[in-house]
Amino acid sequence: MKMDIKVTLTEQPKARPTDESKLGFGKTFSDHMFAIDYSAAEGWHNARIQPYQPYVIDPASPVLHYGQEIFEGLKAYRTADDHIQLFRPIENARRMNRSAERLCMPDLDPEFQVEAMKCLVEVEKDWVPRSAGTSLYLRPTMFGDGAVLGVHPAPVYHYFIITAPSGAYYARGLAPVRIHIEDNYVRAVRGGVGFAKTGGNYAASLKAAAEASAKGFDQVLWLDGRENKYIEEVGAMNMMFVLGDTLVTPMLEGSILPGITRDSVLTLAKDRGMKVEERRISVEEILEAYEAGVLKEAFGTGTAAVISPVGELEYKGRQLIINNNEIGPVAQDLYQTLTSIQNGSAADPHDWIVKVC
Numbered sequence: 001m002k003m004d005i006k007v008t009l010t011e012q013p014k015a016r017p018t019d020e021s022k023l024g025f026g027k028t029f030s031d032h033m034f035a036i037d038y039s040a041a042e043g044w045h046n047a048r049i050q051p052y053q054p055y056v057i058d059p060a061s062p063v064l065h066y067g068q069e070i071f072e073g074l075k076a077y078r079t080a081d082d083h084i085q086l087f088r089p090i091e092n093a094r095r096m097n098r099s100a101e102r103l104c105m106p107d108l109d110p111e112f113q114v115e116a117m118k119c120l121v122e123v124e125k126d127w128v129p130r131s132a133g134t135s136l137y138l139r140p141t142m143f144g145d146g147a148v149l150g151v152h153p154a155p156v157y158h159y160f161i162i163t164a165p166s167g168a169y170y171a172r173g174l175a176p177v178r179i180h181i182e183d184n185y186v187r188a189v190r191g192g193v194g195f196a197k198t199g200g201n202y203a204a205s206l207k208a209a210a211e212a213s214a215k216g217f218d219q220v221l222w223l224d225g226r227e228n229k230y231i232e233e234v235g236a237m238n239m240m241f242v243l244g245d246t247l248v249t250p251m252l253e254g255s256i257l258p259g260i261t262r263d264s265v266l267t268l269a270k271d272r273g274m275k276v277e278e279r280r281i282s283v284e285e286i287l288e289a290y291e292a293g294v295l296k297e298a299f300g301t302g303t304a305a306v307i308s309p310v311g312e313l314e315y316k317g318r319q320l321i322i323n324n325n326e327i328g329p330v331a332q333d334l335y336q337t338l339t340s341i342q343n344g345s346a347a348d349p350h351d352w353i354v355k356v357c
């Protein structure tokens, strides 16, 4: 798809955050956004970079009633020699289209999505922070619009990308998190929309997260929606375990998000000659591995946190303290290797990096 992106710059640039240690996640947004619109008659049209601004939508808009919304998340990194680069953006674009397909939304050429990301990041290059561990977070999003209350796919869609300078995702950095294994609520079922990055999955997760948070946990670990038995994933992270000398992670069966960090970590682990297994993992197996001293490490993987070590798992009142509540060698090593590729301080053997400017 060849389409020009019209650039209109803001006349009122915002003050950029000066203290990069206080960036947090998704609290400040840059000056501009990418936007493009879709209708059946016109297809995708009006591709533009414009000042960051609200959408005006009809109260009958389908996204407000039936939740036709999908999104992505990826980061732009500043390298030591002051270039800016993206990590595997084409994978985000492809996953956006897989989510779109599941929710009956139109797809948008992946190459063009990456063009739009690059164009926007170049306009916002001064918003990419410089300190170690920081990045410019990109949030591509699409929603269904129009003024029709019938339960049908929306007549109109808006795709946009906003960006937010971001610090470390977890306030406590790489410090291990406490996770509650959820045995009451479920997030997704096979055949549902668990593999799609859609807002509804998150809306459905808020109550369990709030209850776990009230009990002092950082995150909820979901079990499968049919048998309440197999490990699925955590909030916005895929889950990995080191059992003996093997890296084990739940297989993709349609109910969990196929994380790009997950895929990257599995690839890097194989590169280092580690044994890797993608399969079903029951909570029972984890409890037994813990008792037998075989559960060496547990960690989550996702763009926002990259790797988040798990120090404690709680299941039905039982407490599992993992690796003495410290980050383990496998998580540490994979974190170091992956972030070094992302920030340009190490070679990129798998062609994952896309230079912006």
Ligand SMILES: *Cc1c(COP(=O)(O)O)cnc(C)c1O
Residues within 6 Å of the ligand: 073, 197, 233, 234, 235, 236, 237, 238, 257, 258, 259, 260, 261, 262, 301, 302, 303, 304
């Ligand atoms: C985005 C997301 C992940 C992580 O995916 P990455 O591509 O690694 O960022 C994992 N689980 C859920 C539910 C997500 O929404």
